[in-house]
Amino acid sequence: MTQPEALxxxxxxxxxxxxxxxxxxxxxxxEPVLLEVKEELPVYRNLGTSILEIxxxxxxxxxxxxxxxxxxxxxxxxGEEWHVLFLxxxxxxxxxxxxxxxxxxxxxxxxxxxxxWAQKAYKEAKFLGNARVAASSEDRNxxxxxxxxxxxxxxxAAYLHFxxxxxxxxxxxxxEPEAEVPLVCDASSDFLSRRITPERYxxxxxxxxxxxxxxxxxxxxxxxxxxxxxNQPLPTMLDYGTHAGKLFNTxxxxxxxxxxxxxxxxxGLGGLPAIExxxxxxxxxxxxxxxxxxxxxxxxxxxxxxxxxxxxRLPTEELEQRFVAEAKQAGLIGLKGHRSVGxxxxxxxNACPIEAVEALVSFMDYFEQRYG
Ligand SMILES: *Cc1c(COP(=O)(O)O)cnc(C)c1O
Numbered sequence: 001m002t003q004p005e006a007l008x009x010x011x012x013x014x015x016x017x018x019x020x021x022x023x024x025x026x027x028x029x030x031e032p033v034l035l036e037v038k039e040e041l042p043v044y045r046n047l048g049t050s051i052l053e054i055x056x057x058x059x060x061x062x063x064x065x066x067x068x069x070x071x072x073x074x075x076x077x078x079g080e081e082w083h084v085l086f087l088x089x090x091x092x093x094x095x096x097x098x099x100x101x102x103x104x105x106x107x108x109x110x111x112x113x114x115x116x117w118a119q120k121a122y123k124e125a126k127f128l129g130n131a132r133v134a135a136s137s138e139d140r141n142x143x144x145x146x147x148x149x150x151x152x153x154x155x156x157a158a159y160l161h162f163x164x165x166x167x168x169x170x171x172x173x174x175x176e177p178e179a180e181v182p183l184v185c186d187a188s189s190d191f192l193s194r195r196i197t198p199e200r201y202x203x204x205x206x207x208x209x210x211x212x213x214x215x216x217x218x219x220x221x222x223x224x225x226x227x228x229x230x231n232q233p234l235p236t237m238l239d240y241g242t243h244a245g246k247l248f249n250t251x252x253x254x255x256x257x258x259x260x261x262x263x264x265x266x267x268g269l270g271g272l273p274a275i276e277x278x279x280x281x282x283x284x285x286x287x288x289x290x291x292x293x294x295x296x297x298x299x300x301x302x303x304x305x306x307x308x309x310x311x312x313r314l315p316t317e318e319l320e321q322r323f324v325a326e327a328k329q330a331g332l333i334g335l336k337g338h339r340s341v342g343x344x345x346x347x348x349x350n351a352c353p354i355e356a357v358e359a360l361v362s363f364m365d366y367f368e369q370r371y372g
C-alpha cells in the first residue's frame with residue numbers, strides 16, 4: 001500500500017515553461033499574443049520605433065483601432081447600428097457612466113443583484129436617481145441566479161442592468177434575460193466567451209483584463225437608438241456620444257493594441273462558436289472532478305455555475321490554504337478564492353488552455369489522495 005508521504009508533489013508547466021495561471025484578473029493572455037508583442041518591441045514593422053511612442057492619430061495606430069473594432073463587430077455579429085468604444089476607468093466607471101447617461105430624471109432603471117459587482121453598479125445608479133432592485137440572490141450569499149419568474153420588472157424602466165458572470169461568486173446567467181426594455185450588461189468576466197443575442201441589448205461593457213486583453217481599456221458597445229436616448233447635457237468625457245465614431249482624446253494605445261491581437265487570436269480559433277465549445281469542455285472537466293467525491297464542494301448552485309470562474313471549497317480552511325500553497329509550488333497559480341466566498345477559485349477564461357484545466361484536475365486528484 002502506498003503511504004501518503006510517498007506521493008511526490010507533481011510539477012506542471014506549459015510547453016514553453018510557463019506556469020498555469022488561474023488568476024481572476026488581470027488574467028492569463030494567449031501566449032502567441034505575448035510573443036507577437038515581444039517581437040514588435042522596440043520596433044514595430046518599419047516604423048523604427050514602437051507603437052507606444054507615436055501619435056494615436058498616426059495611420060499605424062488608426063489601423064490597429066479600426067481592426068480591433070472590425071473584429072469585435074465580426075465576432076459578435078454587430079451591425080452598423082452599433083458603436084464600439086474603447087474607454088478608460090474600468091468597468092467601475094461604467095457603473096456611474098451608464099446611469100449618468102441613461103437613467104432619466106423622471107424615470108427609473110431595473111437592476112438584477114447577483115453579486116458584489118452588481119451591487120456596486122446599483123449603488124452608483126441609486127446615487128444618481130431612481131434605481132430599483134428587480135431581483136437579488138443576496139439571501140444565499142449570491143450562490144444562485146434568481147429565477148426569472150420571481151423578477152419584478154418595470155416595463156417602463158429605461159433599461160435592465162445585469163452582470164452576466166459573477167466573477168467572485170462563480171455564478172453565471174445560463175441564458176440571457178428576457179425583458180421588454182433594453183438590457184445593459186456588465187460582461188467583464190465572460191465577454192466573448194460564448195454567443196449572445198445583440199438585439200436584446202442597448203449597451204454592453206467589459207473591462208478588458210479578464211477575457212479580452214490587459215488592464216487599461218474598457219470595451220463599450222452601444223446600439224445607436226439607445227445612445228440617442230441619453231440625458232443631456234452631460235460632462236464631455238462622460239458623454240458616450242463624445243466617443244462614438246471618433247477618437248476624442250488619447251486612448252489607452254498599448255491596451256487596445258494587445259486587445260486587437262487577442263481578437264485576431266480568437267477569430268483564428270473559429271470565433272465565438274469555437275471558444276464556446278472549448279469553454280464548455282473546460283468547465284465540464286473541472287465540475288466533474290469537483291462532483292466526483294465529497295472532498296471538493298462547489299459553492300455555486302449547480303444550475304447557476306459559471307464557466308469562467310469555478311469556485312469550490314475543501315473540508316477545512318487549513319486544507320484550503322495548503323492547497324493554494326502546494327498548487328503554487330506545482331505550477332498552478334492564482335487559485336485563492338475571493339475573501340467574501342473563501343476557498344478556491346479557478347478562473348478559466350478564454351485564454352486559459354484546456355491543458356491548464358487538465359493539470360488542475362490532476363493536481364486535485366493528487367491532493368485528495370494525499371490529504372483526503
Ligand atoms: C473585475 C470586474 C469589475 C471591475 O472592473 P474594473 O475594471 O476593475 O473596474 C466589474 N465587474 C465585473 C463583473 C468584474 O469581473
